[in-house]
Amino acid sequence: MRVALFVTCVNDALYPSTGIAVVRLLERLGVEVDFPAGQSCCGQPQYNTGYRRETEPLLRRTATAFAGYEHVVTPSGSCAAMLREHYPRIGRKAAGEGRGGELAELAADLAPRVYELTEFLVDVLGVTDVGAYFPYKVTYHPSCHGLRSLGLGERPRRLLAAVRGLELTELPGAEECCGFGGTFALKNPDVSAAMGADKIRAAAATGAEVLCGADNSCLAHLDGTLRRAGAPLRALHLAEILAATEEEPAR
Amino acid sequence: MTGTGGTGPGAPTDLGMPGFPPFPAAAREAVRDDTLRANLRRATHTIRDKRARAVAELADWEQLRAAGKAVKDHTLRHLDRYLIQLEAAVTAAGGTVHWAVDAAEANRIVTDLVLATGEREVVKVKSMATQETGLNEALEAAGIAAYETDLAELIVQLGHDRPSHILVPAIHRNRGEIRDVFAAEMGRWGRPAPGGLGDDPRELAEAARLHLREKFLRAKVAVSGANFMVAETGTMVVFESEGNGRMCLTLPETLISVVGIEKVVPTFRDLEVFLQTLPRSSTAERMNPYTTMWTGLGPSQGAESDGPTAFHLVLLDNGRTDTLADEVGRQALRCIRCSACLNVCPVYERAGGHAYGSVYPGPIGAILSPQLRGTASEIDASLPYASTLCGACYEVCPVAIDIPEVLVHLRERVAQGGPVTREGIRVRIRPARGHTAERAAMRAARLLLDHPGALRAGERLLARARRLRPRRLPGPGRAWTDSRELPPVPAEPFRDWWARERGGRA
Ligand code: SF4
Numbered sequence: 123m124r125v126a127l128f129v130t131c132v133n134d135a136l137y138p139s140t141g142i143a144v145v146r147l148l149e150r151l152g153v154e155v156d157f158p159a160g161q162s163c164c165g166q167p168q169y170n171t172g173y174r175r176e177t178e179p180l181l182r183r184t185a186t187a188f189a190g191y192e193h194v195v196t197p198s199g200s201c202a203a204m205l206r207e208h209y210p211r212i213g214r215k216a217a218g219e220g221r222g223g224e225l226a227e228l229a230a231d232l233a234p235r236v237y238e239l240t241e242f243l244v245d246v247l248g249v250t251d252v253g254a255y256f257p258y259k260v261t262y263h264p265s266c267h268g269l270r271s272l273g274l275g276e277r278p279r280r281l282l283a284a285v286r287g288l289e290l291t292e293l294p295g296a297e298e299c300c301g302f303g304g305t306f307a308l309k310n311p312d313v314s315a316a317m318g319a320d321k322i323r324a325a326a327a328t329g330a331e332v333l334c335g336a337d338n339s340c341l342a343h344l345d346g347t348l349r350r351a352g353a354p355l356r357a358l359h360l361a362e363i364l365a366a367t368e369e370e371p372a373r
Numbered sequence: 374m375t376g377t378g379g380t381g382p383g384a385p386t387d388l389g390m391p392g393f394p395p396f397p398a399a400a401r402e403a404v405r406d407d408t409l410r411a412n413l414r415r416a417t418h419t420i421r422d423k424r425a426r427a428v429a430e431l432a433d434w435e436q437l438r439a440a441g442k443a444v445k446d447h448t449l450r451h452l453d454r455y456l457i458q459l460e461a462a463v464t465a466a467g468g469t470v471h472w473a474v475d476a477a478e479a480n481r482i483v484t485d486l487v488l489a490t491g492e493r494e495v496v497k498v499k500s501m502a503t504q505e506t507g508l509n510e511a512l513e514a515a516g517i518a519a520y521e522t523d524l525a526e527l528i529v530q531l532g533h534d535r536p537s538h539i540l541v542p543a544i545h546r547n548r549g550e551i552r553d554v555f556a557a558e559m560g561r562w563g564r565p566a567p568g569g570l571g572d573d574p575r576e577l578a579e580a581a582r583l584h585l586r587e588k589f590l591r592a593k594v595a596v597s598g599a600n601f602m603v604a605e606t607g608t609m610v611v612f613e614s615e616g617n618g619r620m621c622l623t624l625p626e627t628l629i630s631v632v633g634i635e636k637v638v639p640t641f642r643d644l645e646v647f648l649q650t651l652p653r654s655s656t657a658e659r660m661n662p663y664t665t666m667w668t669g670l671g672p673s674q675g676a677e678s679d680g681p682t683a684f685h686l687v688l689l690d691n692g693r694t695d696t697l698a699d700e701v702g703r704q705a706l707r708c709i710r711c712s713a714c715l716n717v718c719p720v721y722e723r724a725g726g727h728a729y730g731s732v733y734p735g736p737i738g739a740i741l742s743p744q745l746r747g748t749a750s751e752i753d754a755s756l757p758y759a760s761t762l763c764g765a766c767y768e769v770c771p772v773a774i775d776i777p778e779v780l781v782h783l784r785e786r787v788a789q790g791g792p793v794t795r796e797g798i799r800v801r802i803r804p805a806r807g808h809t810a811e812r813a814a815m816r817a818a819r820l821l822l823d824h825p826g827a828l829r830a831g832e833r834l835l836a837r838a839r840r841l842r843p844r845r846l847p848g849p850g851r852a853w854t855d856s857r858e859l860p861p862v863p864a865e866p867f868r869d870w871w872a873r874e875r876g877g878r879a
Contacts, residue, residue: 129867131822133867134832134866134867134868135832135835135866135867136860136862136863137860137863138863138865138866138867138870139863141867141870141871142867142870145871145875155875157868157871157875159825159868160825162822162823162825162828163818163822165819165822167815167818168815168818168819169781170762170781170784171784171788171811171815172757172781172783172784172785172786172787172788172789173785173788173789173812173815173816173819174785174789175789176815176816176818176819177819179819179823180819180822180823183823211778266761266762266763266764266765267764269764270763270764270765270767270768271764297765298719298765299719299761299763299765301719301761302761303760303761303762303763304761304762305758306758306760306761306762307852307853308849308850308852308853309397309755309758309852310396310397310400310720310758310759311397311852311853311855311856312397312400312401312404312405313397313400313404313720313723313724314761314856315855315856315857316404316410316723317719317720317723317761318856318857319856342860343857345858345860346853346857346858346859346860347856347857349857349858350856350857350858
């Protein structure tokens with residue numbers, strides 16, 4: 123099977139290790155990975171801040187880059203939600219405003235082919251044990267878009283629970299937002315920081331060594347909060363845990 | 374807090390921090406107030422857990438939710454028809470219907486009605502509509518004293534405070550604070566609090582009961598709101614927990630109800646859905662303790678019967694018709710004011726209700742106020758951004774209002790301007806002030822992101838400069854580095870790794 127990787131702009135520029143982990147993991151599971159070079163940012167920051175028109179060229183670019191692939195896999199719940207939930211909305215609005223039906227068609231064509239990484243592993247490949255080894259105590263924060271827009275449910279936890287050596291502890295208040303929220307972190311810094319502080323306090327209290335998530339935007343906020351607080355806990359993307367083996371441990 | 378109609382001079386609270394949008398500034402104060410945060414956290418977490426349990430008991434919750442949404446959507450689509458039907462039914466039952474286009478008109482109507490009775494005192498049943506119009510202040514200006522009878526509302530009124538929650542207006546107060554307010558203020562309004570009052574909830578409730586009883590027995594005029602109005606019968610419906618409302622609705626001679634036009638439902642049967650979803654969503658009860666219904670003056674037209682001898686219904690628009698004209702935003706009018714979205718909102722929990730600068734705080738306030746009042750003021754322009762878009766509000770809303778969708782829609786209105794309806798006229802508004810730099814940055818980012826060559830060059834520049842990475846950023850980035858570290862910049866972007874390792878096609 124051949125899939126296209128949508129690495130996302132945040133992972134491309136700041137967390138290449140996550141993208142590399144996805145490639146290694148999928149290849150280990152016998153999947154051939156393509157990286158269509160035309161991809162860029164999905165436009166979520168612009169869209170969520172109120173600049174819908176600015177996202178239209180990015181919709182076109184993303185849909186064109188992934189045209190023809192049966193599966194587009196991305197290690198980000200919120201970017202997957204953007205492509206699946208908001209692209210069709212943006213397309214319909216553009217059509218309604220008289221800019222033709224082209225964007226709507228592109229969005230409708232792309233949306234059903236988009237998979238967040240854990241959905242792809244569990245639903246398409248049908249695996250929960252990906253043969254990983256990660257001998258640490260881990261707690262999992264389900265980011266809001268993965269949790270509520272995509273309905274990832276237990277998929278991430280099932281994947282983690284099958285990792286050899288890994289001890290999974292339940293995060294109290296797991297379903298509460300971490301306070302990142304894209305530009306929310308900049309526009310409402312005090313509330314954002316207070317939410318982040320509560321989240322890392324809850325995570326640290328579990329005694330975990332690693333705070334795992336499936337969205338590097340939330341993790342950048344949480345990891346930055348952890349490092350500022352000097353907490354003995356680090357944030358790590360789920361893909362990097364799933365890619366880790368005895369021979370090739372995670373960073 | 375004064376609500377205003379359409380383009381009127383919305384007098385939102387300016388929290389006096391020039392250069393900062395009001396919500397973030399107000400929220401900053403709240404976040405630093407440890408007592409407030411602890412009060413809010415305790416209250417919201419208790420009620421949200423209880424709600425989840427009460428909702429989980431019903432196997433058909435999702436169907437009830439869909440049914441509630443459908444009833445409301447249908448009514449809103451034919452609102453003109455149902456309001457005219459309602460007016461006819463209320464009139465036939467001996468009531469009088471008044472139409473108020475905005476807050477000022479509603480207040481004028483109520484004030485004139487009270488003055489005509491010769492009374493200078495009214496008792497009030499908790500009502501969001503009269504808070505929205507600032508009725509108490511208007512009555513006071515006309516020499517009429519308005520007494521709140523809802524316990525939490527009474528605490529707010531006695532404490533010279535503002536409500537901070539739509540169901541539990543004094544949610545931000547703890548028992549000790551309430552005791553102090555009662556002891557200091559009750560005597561100035563009527564029967565004083567008993568000497569040596571403690572902070573036991575039962576003792577506090579008893580003090581309020583005695584204080585209020587005196588008011589009920591004396592009052593000749595009552596002002597109420599309503600949770601629902603039934604078009605086919607002209608029936609007003611009030612859901613409550615304490616029973617004080619029922620006292621107001623039966624003892625006085627004149628009853629004046631001020632109700633938003635969106636509260637109408639077509640038939641009596643339609644109440645079935647909301648009798649199940651509202652109490653579970655708001656107080657986590659299977660059924661609310663008191664449901665009071667009245668239809669005009671009833672069959673005997675008041676002369677020989679119990680209850681008021683005059684009934685007036687003031688139907689309040691105040692920006693609702695304009696909101697109805699907006700395809701995405703109109704779903705906010707489905708709201709049944711259960712407050713589940715407030716209780717589950719992590720931003721409300723930290724910022725508190727006052728930060729929203731309106732009687733409608735929390736997620737619903739963030740989408741309702743900028744529609745009812747317009748986005749011209751700083752506070753109203755900041756409200757659509759007072760959310761992380763986490764979606765918890767949408768998940769709990771018993772009428773399935775997609776609050777995140779409306780927030781993003783209103784952000785667009787603030788950031789880019791666009792078509793809105795104001796006083797019935799379709800106009801294009803300009804972007805709100807203060808978004809010029811942001812707009813330029815978004816545009817620049819889009820241009821960069823849409824040109825992968827430039828993007829790659831940028832990423833490489835960043836990688837090369839990684840050792841120079843500052844600990845503190847200037848400009849808007851400062852908000853990030855004030856409380857968090859920046860992520861370390863990697864040696865090479867993913868794109869370059871791919872090109873090196875997997876075939877050089879990037
Ligand atoms: S928006 Fe929904 S959850 Fe919030 S108060 Fe209204 S009905 Fe309740």
